[in-house]
Amino acid sequence: MAKNKTRNKHKHYKLPAPGTSPGLYTVDENALKPIITLHTYNAQSYTKQELEKIDDFNKLTENKDFNYWIDIKGLGDVTIFEKLNSQLHVNHLVLEDITSSYQRPKLEEYDTDNYVFAVSRHLYLNGDENLCNEQISFILTPHTLITFQENYEDCFNPVRKRLEVGKGNIRLGGSSYLMYAVMDVIVDHYFTLLNYWGEGLDAIEDRLYEKPDKRIMFDTQLIKRELISIRRVAWPERDKLNDILRSESSLISSQTKTYVRDAYDHCIQIIDLIESLKEIASSNIDMNLSIVSNRMNEIMKVLTIMSSIFIPLTFIAGIYGMNFSREDPVTGKVLLQNMPELYYPHGYMYTLLIMGAIAVLHVIYFWRKGWFK
Amino acid sequence: MAKNKTRNKHKHYKLPAPGTSPGLYTVDENALKPIITLHTYNAQSYTKQELEKIDDFNKLTENKDFNYWIDIKGLGDVTIFEKLNSQLHVNHLVLEDITSSYQRPKLEEYDTDNYVFAVSRHLYLNGDENLCNEQISFILTPHTLITFQENYEDCFNPVRKRLEVGKGNIRLGGSSYLMYAVMDVIVDHYFTLLNYWGEGLDAIEDRLYEKPDKRIMFDTQLIKRELISIRRVAWPERDKLNDILRSESSLISSQTKTYVRDAYDHCIQIIDLIESLKEIASSNIDMNLSIVSNRMNEIMKVLTIMSSIFIPLTFIAGIYGMNFSREDPVTGKVLLQNMPELYYPHGYMYTLLIMGAIAVLHVIYFWRKGWFK
């Protein structure tokens, strides 16, 4: 994992300039030109159509024998939002939430205007293995689901395929079921991410057991942070799903709620799994610290053993390297008390034996202390 | 405990491919062929029967003078699930929960179709002492309990024996009591596991007090992780038992609830015990860290004592090992100021005495500092 992956992690927030009027949605200059796809379907048929622009939301979806899914990728056209407001009476604050970059997952019901607004967050790893955190906004009206997405990244493919094939409940369940289906794809993707990080932690653990290196700490912290990111999304996602379950809006069918309960269970499992992976990450960090201090102990042992054995021996050698003289070279006086050992016939051998004995005693001492293990 | 025990701990989750249609249960190719056992019993009689396959659930259990327990081990036959759906009106989502690999313990009541769905998780150590985490699913209808299990591991033996013997409430309490009895066996097994790990922690503690080694950290972390695993099961298990207690379904008799309260108490004790063992594990880790740094202190003391004593002595020996000359060998000039000590009659002895004194002073100094304790 590249080092620069950790950079800019918490810069995902486009800050509103303090004091700007709330409900004033602005279209960023760099915003992508919208790609609009209209899916028209009922139990019998399904058609897909690319639209250049939208003139009248109400007209587009006027045949009530069908359900509609308007999938808008790229937010770079302010007229869409103006029409949402004038034709579908979507609140300005909702439009601001769609265009501003960071909203937590949430559900808002606008009963008087008969629509529901919801936000999911799509997390995925991009080509550089950086975690992207993209907002998917939903507007649900009786026959129509409108989804908004800031860029062209495609995560709806599985849902589109199921719509085409028409298998299962997807074409029968109405717009609220379709919204559930999209949200479910997003939530299921969290499992893929967690699995990826789980394997990353396993790999780190393997390195820990086999060959601990300095990058272990960095890599673990990296995954820990990404777990913090996903947790920040998973908790409000859970609340959102719970809000759907308890919603009394007529727009959300009771059959859909049965399925949402399933997604809610998944979300709880995800939170469980996040906590579990976080504990594994922490345990890796603890283990690493323990390994580092064990290694320190070992390094110190080597130093201490070497020093303790040789320093006294070197001292002894130093003693007999002294130049105390047996006779004064000037006066010629014999000094018999000065270093008589030097003149013993076996002085050298005895000295070497004593040195050897000292070394052996040291080795035994350290052996007994268990320092060689 | 083997090192590779920690591997793959969090890979227990078979991930649903994001975007697959919910409620689409799939039978894994590698799924085991089901072994079906039918237990027919009432207060007076009990018979056990191995079935090849099930043709009609309703027919099988049509005699309402008896209660039935259909025990299905191995999920490799899709027709069973199709018949559950067509004959007993079991929801597709429930069937998906049975076949998909990881569900948290939970209770779901389907009042309109008059059945209850529940999940327990059977934890056990396999032959390699790895913790296995298997799902047991329950479908409870008025006279019948159906249990599902992915593999052939047998944990129902004690219940079967009690059914055969007919002692206690087991044959009288109806299907809900039987479901309770199976769940109770599973929960009671958690005590066995906790006891096993508790003994593991005791053994680690003994090593800690007697001969701390490097594996202590690894082994403690291992048990800590397994405690995390069981905690992840015990908390939703507690919630599930509580849900049973507060259930208003007619399928769960009030007598059964009295017993479930008992299991609920056990579950709280288990959670208590898990927390307590986790604290003991943490305390072992703390103790280990403390021991490691105490040992480091000791190593450093040995090094410092040896160095501090001998380095100055070696220096003195070095002084008198210098070759400053008493007379210039070339010019023959006598240099009386150069190292006159070397030519004192008792220079050597005095030097040795001074060295001894320095060593003794050092020893006294370190003794006073308490470094020899």
Place this chain on the structure above:
Amino acid sequence: MAKNKTRNKHKHYKLPAPGTSPGLYTVDENALKPIITLHTYNAQSYTKQELEKIDDFNKLTENKDFNYWIDIKGLGDVTIFEKLNSQLHVNHLVLEDITSSYQRPKLEEYDTDNYVFAVSRHLYLNGDENLCNEQISFILTPHTLITFQENYEDCFNPVRKRLEVGKGNIRLGGSSYLMYAVMDVIVDHYFTLLNYWGEGLDAIEDRLYEKPDKRIMFDTQLIKRELISIRRVAWPERDKLNDILRSESSLISSQTKTYVRDAYDHCIQIIDLIESLKEIASSNIDMNLSIVSNRMNEIMKVLTIMSSIFIPLTFIAGIYGMNFSREDPVTGKVLLQNMPELYYPHGYMYTLLIMGAIAVLHVIYFWRKGWFK
């Protein structure tokens, strides 16, 4: 405190064999033969009687002018439990709770059979200063309190004395007051324990400030664990007392509840005190770690000061201990460039002065760095 005190701390749980029929109370072979004491009292009189066995609970307590306290120590007689079931209609699960070894403090009301079941846990230090955790079970019927205890350890003495003397409310308050009085004795005993451990922590702290030794960590962890044990009892005890306060059973008089509120306050104080002592224990551990690393710093300083001063000096001595020759002993060629210092009249003295200067500079350097403080 002896090292072996920590052993087997969490082995207090007698595990039910998984799958045994619930409500099947078993009498352990090693269970003590019961000592039964019957206390008969009202406002005017009090008599105490040792019973060999109990034939009929109802007969024993038939005179409704008196209140009765049947105190059973030792659970080794299965007939008592059979009679409790047949004569007082005590539930099998309750009997199992009495005979099985570990129940958390709790209150269970059996309104239809007009009795209340409660559990307290008596904590005390035995002769070896090990913490014992004994279960006291209560069955409260309109005129009678029955208490059960596994061994002969006597903790009811203060209550018995108050019964004899008849002072205060003890003889007037009915059976529920007596139950409260026993529970209160047990809870008050927790204060004694906490005081004991508090003094232990104080003693450890004194050692910490005066002469930190290696056992500090062990001893603190020991007390910390015992605090964990008592906390595990105190929390459910609090819940139990709260359940009594909110109980609507006619068996518990409102006057008794006034007193239970007092015990409830004590219990909250105990929990407070436990948390406070735990924080003191943690603070002792932190302090110890800090002391250990300060000591390490000091050891390293001694080593570094000694080495830094003497290693350069020894090097200089080594220089002038080299044998570069002033004349080739073989050819007799004079080599004036080789170590001319050795032949300076004051070479030795200058060398010693330079060495002294280096040492002084080092000392000043370390002094400035504050290493001598």
Place this chain on the structure above:
Amino acid sequence: MAKNKTRNKHKHYKLPAPGTSPGLYTVDENALKPIITLHTYNAQSYTKQELEKIDDFNKLTENKDFNYWIDIKGLGDVTIFEKLNSQLHVNHLVLEDITSSYQRPKLEEYDTDNYVFAVSRHLYLNGDENLCNEQISFILTPHTLITFQENYEDCFNPVRKRLEVGKGNIRLGGSSYLMYAVMDVIVDHYFTLLNYWGEGLDAIEDRLYEKPDKRIMFDTQLIKRELISIRRVAWPERDKLNDILRSESSLISSQTKTYVRDAYDHCIQIIDLIESLKEIASSNIDMNLSIVSNRMNEIMKVLTIMSSIFIPLTFIAGIYGMNFSREDPVTGKVLLQNMPELYYPHGYMYTLLIMGAIAVLHVIYFWRKGWFK
């Protein structure tokens, strides 16, 4: 701060002997003789009177045109409590709470006997800067406030002055307002303490940044403990004030509640401030640990630099200090291979140059590693 300040911190609790009859208030032998002050006041007048003893509470306060404050300092007279019981029907348990030494702040309403009992805890630093934790008990009846205090420490002075001056609401607000006023003085005093400790932490932080010493850890832990002590008081204090706010007793006027809401806000601010100071204390401890290990790093660097530079040089000097002989002094055989460097005309100089080069290379190496910063 003196070292012995930390001693006996948690010995504030006078333990009731387990099993003593509840509601039996005892007057300690060492209890101080009570000093009783009667304040009689209404909107127009205020008189203060020292009483020797109290004969009849009802008679003393019979003129309902006035409010009364009976301030009792010292609990050494049992007759006061007897009269409280007989004349004002104060419950025995309340009297026990007044005389026993440690009660958490609380409010108890005795509606049938028309009085309210409350406890506050007065925290202050005594002359030795030790934290004292004294109990102030309140009995509030329609026209009278009675306060109890164990010793003569005076904290009511500001309230007394306001009573004398008659400014503000103090004489008009009735007894409940007076009780509030006293409690408010006590709570406001907590701010003074927190400010004192806050300055202590600031001073420690200054030492940390300028000259970290070994006592930092001790001093910080000391303040941390005192923060724990005050937190243990502040939380139940908050609950008590909340209980007053929600009390439906006619004794507490709704005007008083407006003011109590203010005190409640202060109490929340105090808790906020405690948490904030605790975090600062923890951050000081973390910082200290970091400084200690940085210093260790530095010490080790000095040692390693000195050793790495001089050990090889000393080795080289050792080489040329060897005595391999150019000719056998006995046989006179010339050994030209033995240490010919010693007889090179410039051997000494080259050796010194090589030594210098090695030293310079080491210095460059460590410089590059950033060890000199």
Place this chain on the structure above:
Amino acid sequence: MAKNKTRNKHKHYKLPAPGTSPGLYTVDENALKPIITLHTYNAQSYTKQELEKIDDFNKLTENKDFNYWIDIKGLGDVTIFEKLNSQLHVNHLVLEDITSSYQRPKLEEYDTDNYVFAVSRHLYLNGDENLCNEQISFILTPHTLITFQENYEDCFNPVRKRLEVGKGNIRLGGSSYLMYAVMDVIVDHYFTLLNYWGEGLDAIEDRLYEKPDKRIMFDTQLIKRELISIRRVAWPERDKLNDILRSESSLISSQTKTYVRDAYDHCIQIIDLIESLKEIASSNIDMNLSIVSNRMNEIMKVLTIMSSIFIPLTFIAGIYGMNFSREDPVTGKVLLQNMPELYYPHGYMYTLLIMGAIAVLHVIYFWRKGWFK
């Protein structure tokens, strides 16, 4: 960031002298002379007026066709507060809250006097990059908003501009919308601060990865503390906004509440972001500790490698530096056993070879241990 930034962080609290009468607002001698600005506006028009002083609040705002905003900067004029009390019946306690320096964000409704009191806290960095925490108080009456601020720091500029321009809802939404608009500006400013600290943490992280220095710990702790400060404000801010949402006061229009819900969402995002930044700060600290101990390991390795290689070699050199004599210079006795190696023709060369071999073996040993990585 300057070191002295951390000083005095928790001295923001002006302590009320314990025992001063509550509701006695005092005007500090150093308080700034108020600058009063009156904004008069409705959908059509907007005028701004600087006032010297306020004579009659009611008269000033008597034309009910307009809404009024009275912006008071500087609290140094006691007459304003007296008139608020006499003319608008604002409670003394509210006035005390406005003038006293620290109140947590809160909402208080005074229904009988038909006004609402609210507090926000404006956080900003002053010129020295110190975090300032200023109180903004609001009094909301049917047609008028009065804001109070202690100093002249201007944070209302964006709101004033929107009032002038008249764009959006600002002139139409009534006083409650204006109050919301001001609060929203304050809350939005928190994002700016968090962004600033987020970038600070990023910069620290960069230093951590590239060149860890000693100030990392200090700088991180600094930001951590500022995060603690803002968290202490954000939580009660959230509660306040929630109180507004649930308020039933007629002064707060339901349209305003729609917008407040938006601000409430922002506030939750802020709390999220704070927690996330705190975790990043902690992770930086952990990383730093890990880096410090890794560096220690490295230092020790260098020392150990150098010592282990050269200490034995120096010892060998010391051996052959000993002066055991081949013949007694005095007696002339030949001592053939003393250091015969010195007189071998190739003794010196063999010695050097052995030394080289030892060094190489050491290097191989450390290489294998992975110490050179």
